[in-house]
Amino acid sequence: MAPLQRELAKLFIKYPIDLSRQMHFENGIEQLFNKSFLQPIPSVLEERALYEKQLILSIRYQLNKDQLILRRTADEMNTYYLGRLNECNQKSNEYIQNSTYYELIETINEINTEQQQLEEIIQSIDLQLEILYQR
Missing domain, CATH: 1.10.287 (Helix Hairpins)
Known part of the structure; x- marks a missing residue:
């Protein structure tokens, strides 16, 4: 609305x-x-929606079964990347490790939870804001 x-x-x-x-x-x-x-949708549209839902589920199942990944690329060309999941993960990890655009701050696991990390970041921001406020 x-x-x-x-x-x-x-x-x-x-x-x-x-x-x-x-x-x-x-x-x-x-x-x-x-x-x-x-208002109810016409039965023709409902049937098509159910068919397309089944088609999407079928594609998703086949991609998972074959360990493939289908992703839209970041460009404006409306193109998609289809490749092996492990290759995509490997390329992503290599890019992040070799790129200067990313810095590993902390690993999220059972000990360091996402919630704990967010709380630490918020505390750090609050501290910096308090320092700025006192100036």
Whole structure:
């Protein structure tokens, strides 16, 4: 609902109308928006959705079975990477180890949990903010 409200706000900035008409319009749009979710989808669309869900589950199962990975690349070309999972993990680890863009701060495991790490980071930030505040 929030994206719809943002778009309506932009619309009313671009085309201002009196407040009562604006509120009436917003209420009508909200009712239509909510009503659209109460209507059942056509059976043809429901069947297609179920078919595509099964297709996706089948692809996911086959990828896991063959230890493959399918990922969208980071470029804007809408291309995908398909490769062996272990090769992808190896390349990722090599990149992180050989790159100067990453620094290992701490390993997360049973002893050093993610929650503990987050709490330490928050404490560190709080301390630095307190020092800045005192200046």
